[in-house]
Amino acid sequence: MPDLWMPGATRLDVGDHAPTDGGPAKAIAHVTWDRNATAAKPVDLVPYTNLRSYFAGGGAGVAPHILWDPFEGHFTQFVPANSRSKSLVDAAGGTRTNRAGSVVLQIEALFFPYCRVGTQVYAKLTDTPCKGWDELQAWVHSWGVPNTWPMGKPVDFTSHRSESTWEKSAGWYGHSQVPENTHQDPGSWPSFVSAPAPSKPAYEPFPGASFFTAGRRSPIIAAMHKRLVAEGCGRYKSHANADVWGSGDERSYAAWQRKLGYTGSAADGTPGPTSWAKLHVPNV
Incomplete structure (x- = not known):
């Protein structure tokens, strides 16, 4: 209310x-x-x-x-x-x-x-x-x-x-x-103020685990690639096609998860919302 x-x-x-x-x-x-x-x-x-x-x-x-x-x-x-x-x-x-x-x-x-x-x-x-x-x-x-x-x-x-x-x-x-009233005010009134456009978040929101499938091409993946390398977790054999999800991304993301303290199946290389938020992937 x-x-x-x-x-x-x-x-x-x-x-x-x-x-x-x-x-x-x-x-x-x-x-x-x-x-x-x-x-x-x-x-x-x-x-x-x-x-x-x-x-x-x-x-x-x-x-x-x-x-x-x-x-x-x-x-x-x-x-x-x-x-x-x-x-x-x-x-x-x-x-x-x-x-x-x-x-x-x-x-x-x-x-x-x-x-x-x-x-x-x-x-x-x-x-x-x-x-x-x-x-x-x-x-x-x-x-x-x-x-x-x-x-x-x-x-x-x-x-x-x-x-x-x-x-x-x-x-x-x-x-x-207004009916029944005789007053002649207000004479003028300020214009309506447009609501500000929602600000773009600094970091890319988690796109969901299903987003990360083999062959997925996206600038989000390229931005993630750069962040993993910057965090010392790059396990890539090549930086070609950095915007396409593949085995190198999975290995690198698993390294990031281990850096955060995850083990076992929690460090399987598939991004989750908590580890993704901590990676601070720039909004693209």
Whole structure:
């Protein structure tokens, strides 16, 4: 099961947990917009600790799941992932909002347009460093929220809402895209981060004992040949066709097994997973 509490986030559980309704998994992008500023009159960013105290105290009734500081990469979580939070307007008898999915993860980014940090002014959330976004995205995705925007990625402070899309489609939504709500945030949001390609192991994984049959040709066998010689276990009469498994490989590998302390049938020249791992054959 994914983590109910985001790893690395400060946990300030405000209680009042309640289940969601099930259905398409969603995440909602908000900005705190706790002050109004303009390009001509920027305003200093409100301290992260102020918002954290607000949501943990008097603002607990509208607390999101996650408060995110995109400038420093800090996170605070107020309710577990499997509970609804109350960051959305949810009119009685209307379309469900806060509960409308297997999860409905509410993310509040500490930001308002033309906030000032030091001497730098930030017009859009995407102008900030967006520190920690990769960790946040990964945690949200672990709860089944696809890296898609069913109604399009927010690019401005205008509303685009579709009740039918909301009810049927999993993914990320801006607050400006949620039915029954009138807010127009977040205005922008960072792009999804591609998962890094799996790194290639330094050493060749054990290919299985059945791989080592007479006449088998492979660069793995050539790499093994070099390692056996380097370990002083080469019992080859020739180094021609070093990539083809033969009797010289069997004799040499048996010498390697004996060097490791194997005896009898355990040193028969057929590679096994333990002796192979110790040989450190480079990945080819």
